[in-house]
Amino acid sequence: xxxxxxxxxxxxxxxxxxxxxxxxxxxxxxxxxxxxxxxxxxxxxxxxxxxxxxxxxxxxxxxxxxxxxxxxxxxxxxxxxxxxxxxxxxxxxxxxxxxxxxxxxxxxxxxxxxxxxxxxxxxxxxxxxxxxxxxxxxxxxxxxxxxxxxxxxxxxxxxxxxxxxxxxxxxxxxxxxxxxxxxxxxxxxxxxxxxxxxxxxxxxxxx
Amino acid sequence: xxxxxxxxxxxxxxxxxxxxxxxxxxxxxxxxxxxxxxxxxxxxxxxxxxxxxxxxxxxxxxxxxxxxxxxxxxxxxxxxxxxxxxxxxxxxxxxxxxxxxxxxxxxxxxxxxxxxxxxxxxxxxxxxxxxxxxxxxxxxxxxxxxxxxxxxxxxxxxxxxxxxxxxxxxxxxxxxxxxxxxxxxxxxxxxxxxxxxxxxxxxxxxx
DNA sequence: GTCTATACTGTGATAGAC
DNA sequence: GTCTATCACAGTATAGAC
Numbered sequence: 001x002x003x004x005x006x007x008x009x010x011x012x013x014x015x016x017x018x019x020x021x022x023x024x025x026x027x028x029x030x031x032x033x034x035x036x037x038x039x040x041x042x043x044x045x046x047x048x049x050x051x052x053x054x055x056x057x058x059x060x061x062x063x064x065x066x067x068x069x070x071x072x073x074x075x076x077x078x079x080x081x082x083x084x085x086x087x088x089x090x091x092x093x094x095x096x097x098x099x100x101x102x103x104x105x106x107x108x109x110x111x112x113x114x115x116x117x118x119x120x121x122x123x124x125x126x127x128x129x130x131x132x133x134x135x136x137x138x139x140x141x142x143x144x145x146x147x148x149x150x151x152x153x154x155x156x157x158x159x160x161x162x163x164x165x166x167x168x169x170x171x172x173x174x175x176x177x178x179x180x181x182x183x184x185x186x187x188x189x190x191x192x193x194x195x196x197x198x199x200x201x202x203x204x205x206x207x
Numbered sequence: 208x209x210x211x212x213x214x215x216x217x218x219x220x221x222x223x224x225x226x227x228x229x230x231x232x233x234x235x236x237x238x239x240x241x242x243x244x245x246x247x248x249x250x251x252x253x254x255x256x257x258x259x260x261x262x263x264x265x266x267x268x269x270x271x272x273x274x275x276x277x278x279x280x281x282x283x284x285x286x287x288x289x290x291x292x293x294x295x296x297x298x299x300x301x302x303x304x305x306x307x308x309x310x311x312x313x314x315x316x317x318x319x320x321x322x323x324x325x326x327x328x329x330x331x332x333x334x335x336x337x338x339x340x341x342x343x344x345x346x347x348x349x350x351x352x353x354x355x356x357x358x359x360x361x362x363x364x365x366x367x368x369x370x371x372x373x374x375x376x377x378x379x380x381x382x383x384x385x386x387x388x389x390x391x392x393x394x395x396x397x398x399x400x401x402x403x404x405x406x407x408x409x410x411x412x413x414x
Numbered sequence: 415g416t417c418t419a420t421a422c423t424g425t426g427a428t429a430g431a432c
Numbered sequence: 433g434t435c436t437a438t439c440a441c442a443g444t445a446t447a448g449a450c
Contacts, residue, residue, distance in 0.1 A: 013433085031326055036242030038425060052434060054427065111325050114380070118318050118325075119238055121383045128387040136388045153410070158392075159403035162385060166377035167370045173321070176328045178369060180335040181343045185365075196366035203360070203410045220415085245443060259416060261445065417450075424443075432435075 014056070020046050021053055022070075025063045030111040033119060034064055068116065068124055071109055072131065078102060079161075082139050088146040089205045096164055096197050103172035104190045110172035136161060152205040160204075167197055221263070227253050228260055229277075232270045237318040240326060241271055275323065275331055278316055279338065285309060286368075289346050295353040296412045303371055303404050310379035311397045317379035343368060359412040367411075374404055 010018070024046035028037045039060055043050045057063045078098040085091040103110055116124050136158070143157035171178060171193050179186040231253030235244045246267055250257045264270045285305040292298040310317055323331050343365070350364035378385060378400050386393040 032242050033240045033322070033326075034243070035239050036326075039427090040425070049435060050426085051428080051436085055433075060426070114321070114325055115240070117381050117384050118321055119240075119243075121387075125383065125387065128384055129390075132384070133388050133390065155406065156399055156403045158389060159400055162377060162381075162388075162400075163374045163403070163407065166373040166381070170369060170373035174324050174369075174373070176332065177324050177335055177339070180328075180332065181340050181369075182365060183336070183340065192363055193366055193369075196363045196370070199362065200370065200407070200411045204407045218415095246445090247443070256417065257444085258418080258446080262416070267444070415450105417448105419447085419449095421446075422444085425441085426439105427441105428439075429437085430435100431437095432433105 017048065017052075018056055021048065021056055021063065022067060024048075026067055026108050026112060029064055029067060030108040030115065033115040034060075034123070035119075037064075065123065067112060071113060072124070072127055074106070074109065075102075075113060076131065076135055079135060079139055082142070084142065086151075088143075088151050089202060092143075092152075092160075092164075092205060093198050093201055096168060096201055097194060099164060099168040100171065100190065100194055100197060103168050103170075107172035107175060110169050114169065114173045150207075153207055155204065164201075167200075224255065224259075225263055228255065228263055228270065229274060231255075233274055233315050233319060236271055236274060237315040237322065240322040241267075241330070242326075244271075272330065274319060278320060279331070279334055281313070281316065282309075282320060283338065283342055286342060286346055289349070291349065293358075295350075295358045296409060299350075299359075299367075299371075299412060300405050300408055303375060303408055304401060306371060306375040307378065307397065307401055307404060310375050310377075314379035314382060317376050321376065321380045357414075360414055362411065371408075374407075 021042065025037075025042045027045055028041045031037075032041075037060070039050055039053060042063070043053055046053070053063075057066070078095060081098070082091060082095045121128055140157035140161065143152075143155075143160065146152045147154045147157070171190065178189055182189055185192075228249065232244075232249045234252055235248045238244075239248070244267070246257055246260060249270070250260055253260070260270075264273070285302060288305070289298065289302045328335055347364035347368065350359075350362075350367065353359045354361045354364070378397065385396055389396055392399075
């Protein structure tokens with residue numbers, strides 16, 4: 001009965017196993033997408049038996065849903081921190097740096113999200129049109145104010161945000177391709193990317 | 208016996224059916240990735256029966272392989288056209304525009320590619336390290352020459368190319384998200400993107 | 415050359431022993 | 433609370449009629 005839907009009233013063992021399952025599931029869902037992932041793979045990855053996994057979660061869908069709901073919070077965090085500042089260029093570049101660091105430190109989360117969106121976001125569309133849109137509207141208005149005040153060059157704030165998402169997440173989602181192209185120079189790819197992106201956004205935003 | 212592996216010596220009917228299958232398969236693979244896609248879905252989408260599809264192709268893997276091999280050629284085409292010019296900024300911006308147009312006109316191809324890369328590129332890694340790397344090296348060298356000649360601002364040519372791939376393909380791969388955020392302004396998203404990207408890359412490259 | 419019927423495997427989920 | 437055994441079904445693929 002102690003299903004993992006609620007995080008309260010669990011024993012230590014239960015919490016740990018739930019975490020192990022989610023950790024393994026993240027790996028599998030991020031790699032194969034929802035439909036391509038199997039509980040067998042999650043079982044193998046976590047070292048638990050398949051029925052044991054289904055004891056803790058009400059099926060494949062429930063595991064995926066849990067991962068997605070956690071993800072969205074983490075994912076929007078860097079953008080939430082984009083605040084008012086008398087140096088908007090630094091503020092935006094700091095956001096770019098935070099977002100790139102997330103691609104470096106949480107590539108699986110990035111891929112989980114990418115898989116979901118590419119596949120048409122069937123299980124997260126509501127949140128995109130709600131939480132994500134609201135937050136983006138708010139930050140786009142802030143950027144627009146900076147434009148109007150002449151603090152940065154006039155640009156479309158929405159597409160600026162899109163381009164930041166695209167360029168930073170690229171280093172998580174397309175990591176295999178980046179490494180294939182850079183080959184022996186791939187080790188320092190995140191440092192190179194940080195320098196390049198900082199440079200590009202400064203050029204784009206500074207008068 | 209007349210398997211679709213070779214395109215030669217086929218009747219008109221055979222070519223047509225092969226095309227119908229590939230068309231349907233593109234839709235399905237682009238949406239669900241290799242593992243998530245099923246021949247049932249391809250059958251439903253194409254209106255052909257499942258055994259009939261397996262008559263024309265040697266299994267699911269063969270259909271996917273055929274799509275990928277076609278894709279790579281189309282996909283590298285815009286970059287191949289990046290040639291020497293006495294106005295490198297225009298030349299690069301023209302490449303950006305071509306690449307964005309491909310996201311608009313061939314979103315399914317973009318998603319097929321994205322799915323493959325996100326999942327670790329198991330069926331295309333060789334081509335990435337071969338064809339793609341060779342071409343990218345060549346064009347990166349060209350861009351580096353422009354930098355050295357002082358025709359554009361000094362930048363890392365590889366990460367410039369990565370950023371172009373990221374920003375343009377984003378409008379195909381993450382279209383659902385872009386539309387969710389832009390809502391009523393989504394209709395002209397490709398025109399807005401074209402203007403924004405042209406502006407950004409000019410700022411990044413022009414002295 | 416195309417279809418119906420079917421074999422065989424992988425997958426999600428459950429029952430019941432411990 | 434966890435495991436073994438197993439079911440029902442979906443999925444790939446093939447055999448053989450037409």
